[in-house]
Amino acid sequence: MHFYTYDGSFEGLLTVVFEAYERKAWPDQIGREGEAPPGIFATHLFVPTDEAKAKRVWEGLGRKLSKEAWENVYKTYLWEQPGFEMLIFRFARLVFSSQQKGVEENFADACVQKIAAIGKQMFREKHRMEAFIRFQRTQDGLFLAPISPDFNVLPLIITHFEKRYADQPWLIYDVRRQYGAYYDLEQVSLVSLEEAPRGLRQGQLSPDILTEVEPLYQQLWQTYFDHVNIPERKNKKLHLLHMPKRYWKYLTEKKPRQQAHQPIQNKQVPTELRQLNP
Incomplete structure (x- = not known):
C-alpha cells in the first residue's frame, strides 16, 4: 500500500501526481504532512512541493480539459472534504490516460460525476458569499467582514470584491479556517490574524473598534x-x-x-x- 503525504498546498498535491507517474507507483491514499500511515505495512512517502513539476501537471490538465472542468479540479481542492486528494488523483489519471479531449463529459465514470457535482456546490457557495458578505467599518478605516463558508471559497471570491470595492481597504476573514484576504488599495494578500478582534467569530464586532x-x-x-x-x-x-x-x-x-x-x-x-x- 502506497501512502503519499504533502504540505497541504494545491501545488504540493499536483507534485504528488507528478511523482506518482515518475515512480510508476500509484497512491492508495494521499494525506497531509504529519498524518499517520493507514497501516504498519504501508509504504509512506512525503513529497516536497516542486513548483516546476506542479506547473507541468496543471498545464497538462489544462490542455485536455475544458476551462470549466479545469477550474473544477482546483475547486475540488478547495472543497476540502475527506478523500478529495484521491478524487483529484483519479481524475487526473483518467484525463492523462485518454487519447483525446472531452473526458469531463464521460458521466458514466463516477469520478467525473463527482468532480462536476463539486463544481456546482462550490459555485453555489461562492455566489452566496458574494451576496451575503457584510462589511463593518473600523476606526482605522478598514472595512472588515467575517465569513464562515461550508467550503474554502475565499480564493474564488477575491476578484469579485477587488473589482467592486477597489476604492476602500477591506479584509474578508474566514473565521473557520483562520485566514483572510486583505486589500490595501493596491493588491490583495492572504493574511492570518494572531489575535482576532472581539466578536469576529460571531460576526458582531466590539463597538470599541468600530467607527461611531x-x-x-x-x-x-x-x-x-x-x-x-x-x-x-x-x-x-x-x-x-x-x-x-x-x-x-x-x-x-x-x-x-x-x-x-x-x-x-x-x-x-x-x-x-x-x-x-x-
Whole structure:
C-alpha cells in the first residue's frame, strides 16, 4: 500500500501526481504532512512541493480539459472534504490516460460525476458569499467582514470584491479556517490574524473598534430591509432556501434590532446619509 503525504498546498498535491507517474507507483491514499500511515505495512512517502513539476501537471490538465472542468479540479481542492486528494488523483489519471479531449463529459465514470457535482456546490457557495458578505467599518478605516463558508471559497471570491470595492481597504476573514484576504488599495494578500478582534467569530464586532457611525449605517440598513419586506408575501421556506440560517449571524439585517426601531436624530446622522433620513 502506497501512502503519499504533502504540505497541504494545491501545488504540493499536483507534485504528488507528478511523482506518482515518475515512480510508476500509484497512491492508495494521499494525506497531509504529519498524518499517520493507514497501516504498519504501508509504504509512506512525503513529497516536497516542486513548483516546476506542479506547473507541468496543471498545464497538462489544462490542455485536455475544458476551462470549466479545469477550474473544477482546483475547486475540488478547495472543497476540502475527506478523500478529495484521491478524487483529484483519479481524475487526473483518467484525463492523462485518454487519447483525446472531452473526458469531463464521460458521466458514466463516477469520478467525473463527482468532480462536476463539486463544481456546482462550490459555485453555489461562492455566489452566496458574494451576496451575503457584510462589511463593518473600523476606526482605522478598514472595512472588515467575517465569513464562515461550508467550503474554502475565499480564493474564488477575491476578484469579485477587488473589482467592486477597489476604492476602500477591506479584509474578508474566514473565521473557520483562520485566514483572510486583505486589500490595501493596491493588491490583495492572504493574511492570518494572531489575535482576532472581539466578536469576529460571531460576526458582531466590539463597538470599541468600530467607527461611531457604524451602528447608524447598520440601523439604516435594517430599517430599509424592514420597509421593503411585504408581510403578505412572506414565504419562510423559500427565504431559507435562498438565505440558509447558518449565514444569518453575519448578516446585518438579521441581527437583533434593539436599536433598529429607535428614532434616529438627524444631527447624529453623517452628512452623506441625511438625504436618506429626512
